[in-house]
Amino acid sequence: MRTIFLVIIAMTLNVFNAFADEVNLENCINHIDIINKSAESRLEFERLEKLTEEFIKSNKITEDKEYIIPVVFHVFGTDFAGKEVNLDIIKSALNHTNNDFNGLNKDYETSDPNFDEVKSKLKIKFELAKIDPDGNPTNGVTFHDPVAGLANDNSNINAIVSNVSWDNFSYMNVFITLDLFGDGVENQSGFAYYPNNSMSNSGLARVVYNGRYLLGNTNDKFASVLTHEFGHWLNLFHTFTGGCTYPNDYVDDTPPVDKAYMGCPAINCENNPINAENFMDYNSQCYSMFTSGQIDRMKAALEFDSRKTLWQEDNLIKVGLDVNNSVDLYENDVVVFPNPVTNGEFNINNYNNNLIIDEISLYDMLGNNIASYKSVNLLKTIDVSKLESGVYVVRMNSNYGIITKKLLIQKK
Numbered sequence: 167m168r169t170i171f172l173v174i175i176a177m178t179l180n181v182f183n184a185f186a187d188e189v190n191l192e193n194c195i196n197h198i199d200i201i202n203k204s205a206e207s208r209l210e211f212e213r214l215e216k217l218t219e220e221f222i223k224s225n226k227i228t229e230d231k232e233y234i235i236p237v238v239f240h241v242f243g244t245d246f247a248g249k250e251v252n253l254d255i256i257k258s259a260l261n262h263t264n265n266d267f268n269g270l271n272k273d274y275e276t277s278d279p280n281f282d283e284v285k286s287k288l289k290i291k292f293e294l295a296k297i298d299p300d301g302n303p304t305n306g307v308t309f310h311d312p313v314a315g316l317a318n319d320n321s322n323i324n325a326i327v328s329n330v331s332w333d334n335f336s337y338m339n340v341f342i343t344l345d346l347f348g349d350g351v352e353n354q355s356g357f358a359y360y361p362n363n364s365m366s367n368s369g370l371a372r373v374v375y376n377g378r379y380l381l382g383n384t385n386d387k388f389a390s391v392l393t394h395e396f397g398h399w400l401n402l403f404h405t406f407t408g409g410c411t412y413p414n415d416y417v418d419d420t421p422p423v424d425k426a427y428m429g430c431p432a433i434n435c436e437n438n439p440i441n442a443e444n445f446m447d448y449n450s451q452c453y454s455m456f457t458s459g460q461i462d463r464m465k466a467a468l469e470f471d472s473r474k475t476l477w478q479e480d481n482l483i484k485v486g487l488d489v490n491n492s493v494d495l496y497e498n499d500v501v502v503f504p505n506p507v508t509n510g511e512f513n514i515n516n517y518n519n520n521l522i523i524d525e526i527s528l529y530d531m532l533g534n535n536i537a538s539y540k541s542v543n544l545l546k547t548i549d550v551s552k553l554e555s556g557v558y559v560v561r562m563n564s565n566y567g568i569i570t571k572k573l574l575i576q577k578k
């Protein structure tokens with residue numbers, strides 16, 4: 167089946183401290199062109215806009231709702247214009263983007279006061295998954311040989327992407343590469359696909375990002391281009407989308423902007439200040455805020471079929487990110503038996519496939535560590551025939567935290 171994918175957005179900026187680089191915007195596809203690409207893509211766009219409008223009008227938006235989005239990074243290559251991409255870089259980049267969304271970025275409080283009334287934040291945490299689709303522990307990062315053009319929509323690239331992707335309804339997939347479009351240009355920073363059910367069904371929903379522009383490999387401000395791409399992934403258009411013609415960027419409280427400006431202060435087509443610091447403009451060097459209209463639009467997108475499953479409790483448990491219910495919920499899934507121990511050995515059985523126990527330690531009541539064992543998740547038998555009678559504590563380190571059980575040893 168050939169599917170026609172909706173809106174594609176490219177962000178192709180040069181780096182602030184490398185003005186010699188060409189500012190390459192040819193690949194920044196106008197979303198209106200893409201929407202008009204086919205009847206199918208137009209229908210999908212209209213369907214999602216209708217859902218967005220209905221959701222915003224429905225008063226279902228709550229201030230305090232917090233979202234956790236499981237993320238996997240697929241890193242293609244080892245050399246990103248002389249920069250490396252490793253787990254630490256990815257963690258710091260993700261943390262930086264989380265700060266941006268939550269208004270914890272350092273320029274949030276000091277942004278242009280003209281926009282104080284509409285400035286807003288989204289309580290969302292993009293977090294590396296801890297369990298992979300096969301149920302195995304993971305650090306949320308996979309590594310692959312270099313591939314150019316991962317942002318493209320063609321059969322070769324789609325085959326690679328869908329093969330590597332983890333279930334799009336359980337994980338947000340971020341692809342790290344150097345040459346986004348396979349055209350030899352290595353300074354295109356990022357690219358994202360809007361929410362789209364058929365893409366998620368095909369394993370093609372994604373953000374594609376240049377490894378050289380992750381925090382640690384670029385400056386603090388330019389690293390927020392990742393935030394910009396995540397904004398697209400949550401259905402935000404550029405603030406200059408649609409120019410000065412209603413409905414512009416489909417957000418009411420962002421001023422109309424006739425084009426992408428490359429300097430921070432600017433006046434719009436109506437002679438009013440533009441929200442130059444908005445993450446969805448191209449002014450990466452003054453990025454500091456989203457507006458409340460954009461936050462509402464993202465919250466609506468989080469209700470779309472292609473996004474809603476990600477932050478549901480059952481999914482967070484599946485991918486190892488359940489924080490609300492923590493370990494208490496799983497204590498009863500682990501059984502230590504027989505208890506009391508009378509024949510010199512006991513067993514640990516873990517009945518929960520999502521609970522990964524990687525270490526078991528035995529302590530006496532004085533807190534002395536008697537023994538430690540690397541765990542298996544199936545039945546584990548432990549020999550305690552040399553221990554004295556008494557009360558002991560079995561301490562199990564799991565992906566949800568520490569589980570402890572009291573154990574009584576009775577010598578015959």
Ligand SMILES: [Zn+2]
Nearest residue numbers: 175176177404
């Ligand atoms: Zn963009």
